Amino acid sequence: xxxxxxxxxxxxxxxxxxxxxxxxxxxxxxxxxxxxxxxxxxxxxxxxxxxxxxxxxxxxxxxxxxxxxxxxxxxxxxxxxxxxxxxxxxxxxxxxxxxxxxxxxxxxxxxxxxxxxxxxxxxxxxxxxxxxxxxxxxxxxxxxxxxxxxxxxxxxxxxxxxxxxxxxxxxxxxxxxxxxxxxxxxxxxxxxxxxxxx
Numbered sequence: 001x002x003x004x005x006x007x008x009x010x011x012x013x014x015x016x017x018x019x020x021x022x023x024x025x026x027x028x029x030x031x032x033x034x035x036x037x038x039x040x041x042x043x044x045x046x047x048x049x050x051x052x053x054x055x056x057x058x059x060x061x062x063x064x065x066x067x068x069x070x071x072x073x074x075x076x077x078x079x080x081x082x083x084x085x086x087x088x089x090x091x092x093x094x095x096x097x098x099x100x101x102x103x104x105x106x107x108x109x110x111x112x113x114x115x116x117x118x119x120x121x122x123x124x125x126x127x128x129x130x131x132x133x134x135x136x137x138x139x140x141x142x143x144x145x146x147x148x149x150x151x152x153x154x155x156x157x158x159x160x161x162x163x164x165x166x167x168x169x170x171x172x173x174x175x176x177x178x179x180x181x182x183x184x185x186x187x188x189x190x191x192x193x194x195x196x197x198x
Contacts, residue, residue, distance in 0.1 A: 009171050013144045016166065017117040023146075023164060024063070024100030027072050030170060033065040035072065037098040040136075049129060052161075056080050058128075062136050063098060071137045072170045076127050076163045083159035085152050099150075099160065110150045113158070117146040120165075128163050137167045144168065 016026055027035050042059040057079040064071045077099065081089055091102040103110065119142035120126075127133045128147075135143065144166045149158035 012171060013166070017144055017146050018114065020112040020114070020148075022100035022103065023073070024098050025104070027063060027170070031065050031070070031072060033067050035063050035098065035101075036066050037061050037063050037101075039095040042093075042095055052078065052080065057092075059092070061098070070167075070170075072167050074135045074137065074165045076133075078128055078161040080157065080159055080161075083152065083155050083157050085159075088152075099162075108152065110152050110159075113149045113151070115147045115149060117144075119143060120145055125165065128161060135165055137169075139168055141168050 012030065016030070019026055024035050039059060039061045042057060042061075044055060044057050046054045048054055057077075059075075059077040059079060061075050061077070062071050063073045063075065079089070079092065084092075085106075085108055087106050088099075088102055088108050091097055091106065092099060097105070102108075121142050122139070123132075125133055125135060125143065125145075145164060146166075147161075147163045150160040150162065151157075152159045
């Protein structure tokens with residue numbers, strides 16, 4: 001039933017938006033596939049903006065599944081080098097891995113503080129500086145988003161400021177691969193994992 005399907009999808013997205021687990025881990029559970037990043041832009045900025053001093057990095061990327069190359073999220077990250085562990089910063093600079101995957105490989109722990117989450121329509125989609133932006137995936141409906149800070153090694157200031165927009169059709173990837181009706185999405189493992197905090 002479409003109404004039941006919509007309700008299940010909303011529950012899963014709501015769990016994703018409030019979870020403080022690594023986003024890459026959550027997305028791999030939801031899609032049932034390995035998630036891989038493509039970095040679109042990664043540049044050092046020398047202009048002071050808001051509370052961030054010059055020489056921070058802005059990284060724009062998207063995450064996609066390996067098997068179907070389905071784009072699951074469009075992400076903007078602001079990195080403050082002095083507040084990010086050096087091994088992690090080096091991996092991020094190589095542009096070959098997602099931030100979450102790099103943290104997992106290096107066994108680097110962090111604390112997360114969610115700044116905002118919810119849904120935005122096309123006119124409301126902005127970057128970290130409230131400037132309008134276009135998402136890499138098509139969407140006619142409102143897009144789920146999450147904005148949060150990552151803190152490392154008991155730092156009082158965040159090392160990474162992240163804004164993530166999730167493809168509203170992400171749940172279709174799992175149901176299509178499993179060849180099941182969308183109304184019967186197996187969500188037990190998703191539910192358990194998304195609500196479990198590190």
